[in-house]
Amino acid sequence: MTYCIGIMLDKGVIFASDSRTNAGVDDFAKFCKMTVFERTGERVIVLLSSGNLAGTQSVISLLSQRCAEGDAATNVLGAKTMFDVCRLVSDAMRETEQRDAEYLEQSKVPFNASFIVGGQIAGEPVRLFRIYAEGNFIEAGPDTLFLQTGETKYGKPILDRALTHETSLADATKCVLVSFDSTIRSNLSVGMPIDLICYEKDSLTVQWRRRFDEGDPYFTAVSEAWGEGTKQVFSRLPVLRW
């Protein structure tokens, strides 16, 4: 499985992804699920991949190759808007699906790549999308604070509780790490390292990117402080009078 999240805030957008892939419990590995297409001062595009690794890697390779080739019509570094970027990602997904689906069907494996795509192109506001395996997609609006893929449930209550549009990037970063910590503790299919990007609105560059590996001192400190703090909150909750 996977856990990926994109969070839209007034100050910018946060992206995070885990790194575990697995085809059964005896076949798991580490792969970075975060891809950045950047032209400093002009655009920052972040993709978070979920689903079948062969599928998502093929999509990323197609997009990267086309950036290298520089063909304006298929190149996310040349696309005019984030909406056009999503259409290019979607096209690459459908191309991969058309190539592979028939063969996957023989093993009853559905093509299931999906993406969170977000960022900013100069002249546009920050935007955040989720592209489904079918290649259609939704965009986060003012009522949608975050989009998740994969093992989304364990880490959702804390996001629902703690986040608003006004939350600072620093506070939302803590919140994302607690959300990942909760998920990793409860589900073996999600694992470290966690890749995190905190993109500040209108900066048009990736200033803050960090990878948290097993034993990362900051991640450990947050996890312990969260555990200790919630224990104290519990002890102060009112006792039920039956």
Added chain:
Amino acid sequence: MTYCIGIMLDKGVIFASDSRTNAGVDDFAKFCKMTVFERTGERVIVLLSSGNLAGTQSVISLLSQRCAEGDAATNVLGAKTMFDVCRLVSDAMRETEQRDAEYLEQSKVPFNASFIVGGQIAGEPVRLFRIYAEGNFIEAGPDTLFLQTGETKYGKPILDRALTHETSLADATKCVLVSFDSTIRSNLSVGMPIDLICYEKDSLTVQWRRRFDEGDPYFTAVSEAWGEGTKQVFSRLPVLRW
């Protein structure tokens, strides 16, 4: 969907269930999913139902009818051990499945009743089981603190964090309510009222049973104190230095 949980502690066992059933978003209703078979001073048996309502109600009706009829071989009030109780529940499930499965298949609805069963029969320790839809079952051991059914993921991190065998019944009760609050906030298919039983080891009677309906003052107080408390914990978490 549903959210049910049974928690084994040194001091006793806690049972809780939500009350929402749904066959699609436009067809939802309230049904109590908690059933108690009790003979004060001799046995307390609690069943929490998940899955297809027609199936779980049929199982409960079969068990109740057989208690009324008093046939020793099929009567949970006469069973010698909690293991035997689970076999009787399992038998009633298989009987229902045999009667209905063929007809359900025509509508591609699988028979999917399942149960958490726990409690105590004089002479035995407290025991806790989960019976799968197939009628086979597992028992919680010293390494398993709780068994859940239904929408289990949203409310799991807080249980993983806060509970140990030594947790008091009072503290575990708070924890269960926070777990339900998290689930209900994140998932429409789980809804109030929450039925809760806190069974004290060797009491052989249900001393503490409570239903929390929408707007229950204690539940609201816990929910608000938890929200406020976790916000404060957040604000005190260390800030990431990039």
